Amino acid sequence: MNKVLLCLALILVPFQVLAQDAVTEGDTLPRLAVEDVPDDTAVATRLRAILEALEFDGITVSVEAGVISLAGDVADPSISEKAESIAERLEGVVAVNNRLTASDDLANQINPAVDRFRSRVERLISRLPLLLLALAAFLAIVAAGFLVARMRFWDRISPNAFIAELYRQAFRVASGIVGIVVALDVVGAAALLGTILGAAGIIGLAIGFAVRDTVENFVASVMLSLRQPFRPNDLVEIEGDVGRVIRLTSRATILLSLDGNHIRIPNATVFKGKIVNYTQYPARRFMFDIGIDPDADLEATRSLAQATLKALPFVLDDPEELVWIENITESGAILRVTGWVDQTATGFAPARGDAIRLVKTAIEEAGVAIPDTTYRIRLEGAGMPTAPSEPPPRKAPVPQSPAASPEPSVHKSEEAALIPLVDAERQDHDDLLAKGAPRE
Numbered sequence: 001m002n003k004v005l006l007c008l009a010l011i012l013v014p015f016q017v018l019a020q021d022a023v024t025e026g027d028t029l030p031r032l033a034v035e036d037v038p039d040d041t042a043v044a045t046r047l048r049a050i051l052e053a054l055e056f057d058g059i060t061v062s063v064e065a066g067v068i069s070l071a072g073d074v075a076d077p078s079i080s081e082k083a084e085s086i087a088e089r090l091e092g093v094v095a096v097n098n099r100l101t102a103s104d105d106l107a108n109q110i111n112p113a114v115d116r117f118r119s120r121v122e123r124l125i126s127r128l129p130l131l132l133l134a135l136a137a138f139l140a141i142v143a144a145g146f147l148v149a150r151m152r153f154w155d156r157i158s159p160n161a162f163i164a165e166l167y168r169q170a171f172r173v174a175s176g177i178v179g180i181v182v183a184l185d186v187v188g189a190a191a192l193l194g195t196i197l198g199a200a201g202i203i204g205l206a207i208g209f210a211v212r213d214t215v216e217n218f219v220a221s222v223m224l225s226l227r228q229p230f231r232p233n234d235l236v237e238i239e240g241d242v243g244r245v246i247r248l249t250s251r252a253t254i255l256l257s258l259d260g261n262h263i264r265i266p267n268a269t270v271f272k273g274k275i276v277n278y279t280q281y282p283a284r285r286f287m288f289d290i291g292i293d294p295d296a297d298l299e300a301t302r303s304l305a306q307a308t309l310k311a312l313p314f315v316l317d318d319p320e321e322l323v324w325i326e327n328i329t330e331s332g333a334i335l336r337v338t339g340w341v342d343q344t345a346t347g348f349a350p351a352r353g354d355a356i357r358l359v360k361t362a363i364e365e366a367g368v369a370i371p372d373t374t375y376r377i378r379l380e381g382a383g384m385p386t387a388p389s390e391p392p393p394r395k396a397p398v399p400q401s402p403a404a405s406p407e408p409s410v411h412k413s414e415e416a417a418l419i420p421l422v423d424a425e426r427q428d429h430d431d432l433l434a435k436g437a438p439r440e
């Protein structure tokens with residue numbers, strides 16, 4: 001019998017060892033011995049000390065069998081969460097029963113904010129000398145930048161006054177940025193610079209999209225002030241608008257039309273558009289067409305028109321006047337007449353008008369008819385068709401020497417009459433057109 005029991009014991013021992021090993025492997029959490037558990041009183045004393053150090057007032061702490069009970073009213077719900085988190089981390093705590101409630105008393109809700117504000121004011125006062133030093137450094141750098149920007153050498157390195165002012169403004173902005181960096185470094189807040197620059201970049205991008213047209217006009221004004229395709233009092237045509245240039249501003253080009261009206265054209269339109277400057281060269285060519293009888297001697301009539309044009313005192317000899325046969329139409333031959341005048345001495349429009357009048361008179365006095373291109377319809381009889389009668393034969397007229405024609409009257413240019421008006425308007429205003437700047 002004893003031998004049987006001994007055999008069973010030897011068989012069961014390995015299974016018992018395996019069972020103990022399995023229990024040990026499955027138990028992953030460390031177990032606290034009963035004799036090492038802190039006393040409830042010690043846990044409560046420790047938690048009260050921590051809450052008192054954190055100035056969490058109005059919280060009652062009780063501990064029983066490792067369970068902490070928190071009770072009372074708090075001004076901020078976040079205090080309740082912080083107190084519960086602290087209690088859970090204490091050694092020997094099994095569970096936390098949080099019965100803290102937010103206080104309905106307005107004074108208790110305001111007091112934490114007042115305390116935080118008071119503490120921040122105290123910190124600000126303690127750092128006031130450092131802040132004053134940072135402010136002094138900022139003001140010194142900005143003042144030095146403004147003094148340098150007021151120096152005259154900017155005008156010497158710039159093509160015109162407008163670009164010089166841009167240089168000055170850019171130097172002022174750069175000095176302001178340097179002052180901010182130095183001030184933040186003095187107070188130990190240089191890390192804020194990246195945030196400030198990032199926010200400024202986003203704001204600048206948004207503003208750039210919002211004022212895109214204004215920025216485009218400003219950039220165009222810079223380019224126009226550098227190239228200067230026209231000067232004050234120049235007679236120009238810009239996108240169909242004709243007038244004398246009054247001034248170029250940072251936004252628009254202002255013209256005085258031939259009717260005496262102000263025309264304000266955005267600089268972006270001027271920079272991208274077609275500009276015709278009639279004043280850049282004194283000599284200007286006028287041109288007109290005149291019809292003559294196709295049966296006339298075309299070469300003799302052409303020579304007559306050219307001789308008449310050459311005799312006019314306001315027509316320049318160089319470049320030479322020209323007359324040629326432009327076309328033959330149903331109504332007659334078309335002569336194209338061209339001549340050059342000096343705009344500084346003769347009005348262009350009056351000179352062209354006198355040339356048309358005198359050439360027409362010379363051709364008619366030579367016996368050459370100028371066809372009438374107007375068609376007239378006349379109905380005769382009761383509507384029955386009549387046999388057409390043979391027209392009498394026409395004799396081709398021969399141009400003769402021109403008779404004495406009225407002397408041409410050279411009038412003052414209507415464009416030149418605007419020059420005193422433009423000069424008067426420019427006296428009280430500055431613009432971006434400088435006399436010494438290079439001209440395009």
